[in-house]
Amino acid sequence: MNQSKQSPTSSPNPVKLVRTFPRFSVSQRWEHAVLLVCIAILLLTGLPQKYAASTWSQAIISTPERLEVIQLIHHITALVLTGLVFYHLGKTFYLIIRRKLPGDMLPTIQDIKDAWNMLLYLIYIKKQKPAFGKYNFEQKVTYWFLFFSIGIMMISGYVMWFPETITRVIPGGVIPAAIMAHSTEAIATTIFIVIWHFYHVHLERLNLSIFSGWLNEEDMKKYHTLEYNQLVRKPRKNQDSGDNNL
Amino acid sequence: MSKHNVVKKLPGVFLVVGFLILSSTLLFTPTQAKELAQETETYCLSCHSDPNLKTTLPSGETLSLYISPEQLKDSVHSPNGIECEACHTNITTYPHPKIDYQNVRELSRSYYSACQKCHPDNYTKTMDSMHAQAAEAGNLDAPICTDCHGSHYVHPPDQPRTLIPSTCGNCHSEEYSIYQSSIHGNALIQESNPDVPVCTTCHGVHNIQDPRTQQFRVEEPDLCASCHANQEMMSKYGLSADVYDLYSLSWHGVDVSVYDARWPTIQHNSAVCTDCHGIHDILNPDDPNSSVNPKNLLVTCQKCHPGVGPNWTGAWTGHYEISLERTPFLYYVDWFYSIFTPMILWICGIYVALQIIRLIVSRARRSLR
Numbered sequence: 001m002n003q004s005k006q007s008p009t010s011s012p013n014p015v016k017l018v019r020t021f022p023r024f025s026v027s028q029r030w031e032h033a034v035l036l037v038c039i040a041i042l043l044l045t046g047l048p049q050k051y052a053a054s055t056w057s058q059a060i061i062s063t064p065e066r067l068e069v070i071q072l073i074h075h076i077t078a079l080v081l082t083g084l085v086f087y088h089l090g091k092t093f094y095l096i097i098r099r100k101l102p103g104d105m106l107p108t109i110q111d112i113k114d115a116w117n118m119l120l121y122l123i124y125i126k127k128q129k130p131a132f133g134k135y136n137f138e139q140k141v142t143y144w145f146l147f148f149s150i151g152i153m154m155i156s157g158y159v160m161w162f163p164e165t166i167t168r169v170i171p172g173g174v175i176p177a178a179i180m181a182h183s184t185e186a187i188a189t190t191i192f193i194v195i196w197h198f199y200h201v202h203l204e205r206l207n208l209s210i211f212s213g214w215l216n217e218e219d220m221k222k223y224h225t226l227e228y229n230q231l232v233r234k235p236r237k238n239q240d241s242g243d244n245n246l
Numbered sequence: 247m248s249k250h251n252v253v254k255k256l257p258g259v260f261l262v263v264g265f266l267i268l269s270s271t272l273l274f275t276p277t278q279a280k281e282l283a284q285e286t287e288t289y290c291l292s293c294h295s296d297p298n299l300k301t302t303l304p305s306g307e308t309l310s311l312y313i314s315p316e317q318l319k320d321s322v323h324s325p326n327g328i329e330c331e332a333c334h335t336n337i338t339t340y341p342h343p344k345i346d347y348q349n350v351r352e353l354s355r356s357y358y359s360a361c362q363k364c365h366p367d368n369y370t371k372t373m374d375s376m377h378a379q380a381a382e383a384g385n386l387d388a389p390i391c392t393d394c395h396g397s398h399y400v401h402p403p404d405q406p407r408t409l410i411p412s413t414c415g416n417c418h419s420e421e422y423s424i425y426q427s428s429i430h431g432n433a434l435i436q437e438s439n440p441d442v443p444v445c446t447t448c449h450g451v452h453n454i455q456d457p458r459t460q461q462f463r464v465e466e467p468d469l470c471a472s473c474h475a476n477q478e479m480m481s482k483y484g485l486s487a488d489v490y491d492l493y494s495l496s497w498h499g500v501d502v503s504v505y506d507a508r509w510p511t512i513q514h515n516s517a518v519c520t521d522c523h524g525i526h527d528i529l530n531p532d533d534p535n536s537s538v539n540p541k542n543l544l545v546t547c548q549k550c551h552p553g554v555g556p557n558w559t560g561a562w563t564g565h566y567e568i569s570l571e572r573t574p575f576l577y578y579v580d581w582f583y584s585i586f587t588p589m590i591l592w593i594c595g596i597y598v599a600l601q602i603i604r605l606i607v608s609r610a611r612r613s614l615r
Contacts, residue, residue: 052504064505064512122600163561164554172560177575179497184583188590195594204601 020214021231023134031088032210035146038081042153043190045074050183078157085150104134107144111137131225142197149189156182286329291315293340305349317399333360351386357397358390365391371452379456389417408435410444418445424526429533431526441479460513464506467493470519489565493519496563515550522546 024032048057048070061067095101114137117130135143159166159178167175201207205223209215220228291313293299299311318324323332334357336343347353362369372378372391380388394413395403404410411431415422425431425445433439448469449455455462471490473479480487493499501516520528522538529536537546543559551558563573570577 052500053507058508064509064514119600122597122604124604164551164558167557167561168555170557171575172557172562173573173575175561176497176563176573177579180576180583181579184579184587188583188587191587191591192594195591195598199598199601204605 019217021217021220021228022213023209023215024213026213027091029210029213031084034080034084038077038084039189039193041077042074042081043186045070045077046186047190049074050186075161078154078161081150082154085154102134105140105143107140111140132223133226133230134224136223138196138200142200145192145196146189149185149192152181152185153189156185286331287318287324290330291318301345303345303347303349303353307350309350309353313398321396321398321400322402323400328364332363333357335360354392354397355386355390358392361391368452374453375450376454376456406438407440407444408438410446414445421526428524428526428528429530430528441473441482443473459511461510463518464502464510464514466518466520467499467502468506486565488567492563492565492567517550521550 048060049067051057052061061070092101114130114132117126118137120126121129156178159174160182163175201210205219207215207219209219215224217228220231294311294313295315297312301309301311303309331338345353347356369391377388377390381390393416403413411422411425411434415425426435430442433442434444449457467490474485475487475490477487494503498517501514502518505512505514505516524537529539531538533539534541536542540559543562544554544556547554547558547562563576566572568576568580
């Protein structure tokens, strides 16, 4: 599992070895990239429609033709995102039936304990941050928040897109509800991404592992202690790591 | 010495004499004019009070030249001293100059320009109206001042108020009969209601515009709102004054307000008040014939949304505030987000703020150590 990478340095003397650990597969990196582009486009084309009365929106939507183009882009991007969601769910389903789903992302009781200990650490009751595995509770919150958020946006979005068809099956009252949910959930999601996600991947540390696919040893030790210990000590299976106490 | 004094006092004398002359005109002119007017009227009526007085125009039409003295005295002009000659400027004495109008309409269309002398504002407004456009396009029957106000027997046009729709109804008979059976027209005619709109309330008075334009369409909700958003007036009839505000928040209303504010002349079909409620035929929604009666609502929706099923009407929140009874889905979604969105904002904000504080403090400690 472990890889060694020689740092590209011209200096001949100390050959520095940087140990990297694979974190995301090529498929996962592409999924994230497509998701990022989709959400960005959906927000850029959706927010001017929500805030149609504001000046900045009127600068973007200057003519009815532009509004049509913006709606078209929004719809096409929504279809791409729908495709991505089905790919993601399909892959998960495939992994489940092949008994290959790692399950690292599933929420556990340990996450609640970790969150509580993290809070105690942040208010100076505990001296040490809790040690995390492959995905810490913050990353799980990010994943599951966006999972459900995209679910709500998709369902409400399709209700708004095909209201006449949808009311053949379900009560008409869902349409104004979908309009409100779509519009409000978008804002909640934007707040979440900008405050929560951007803090964790840009401010706390610059974490580009979702683009590169790997994480260096230092970050592994510091932020994914449990996973690091597990990976490094794996060959010596008979030895008790004692990590479980952390 | 005396000569010298007279010369010295001359300007003063002029002033005094001038003042006396000027003030005397102020004192005497109106009475004089009034008397003159009465005299002109009496003079003209000495012939024109004969009911059999008439002439034949080149078109073969008979033009009655009879003026009823009683009705003339009852009009707004005669008691105020506005005499025959004020309008019939070309007739100063008898025998009259020769009339060279081909027909009665030509005579009317020529004489009504006399109204401009005293009523220039309203006259100019009519030049801007739909009626003037129709006349320009060649329809000589398009109304002029005298068609609505009368020529010799002019009365206040809105006394009683029912006079307004019946005046318009002289030509627009179909609209008038529809209006009479509407909730507005019915209240006007049956109860002499002072609040209901008459033709001119919505269409304007002298500068009546084409109501079929896109501009009129997108501004139409504001027109209805001028009464229906009036809390005081609506409470008199037990009606909600929030209908306009709630409409403005709806899918149709948002759409229309964007077009109204930015592209008022571009064709757009999002529903305005009249698309659902009707125009001249507006009825109480409880009336089984009303287009917005729950019984007829689906058919009304299908005018724009062809082929929608019976569930469709449930999508319309019906000018009501969000409530558990009427709009349960909307109620729960609204309730959820009223908690969820601020919660996300606060949790993310506080958590990240604590992280940043912890980070800064530990960094400061490390460097101070």
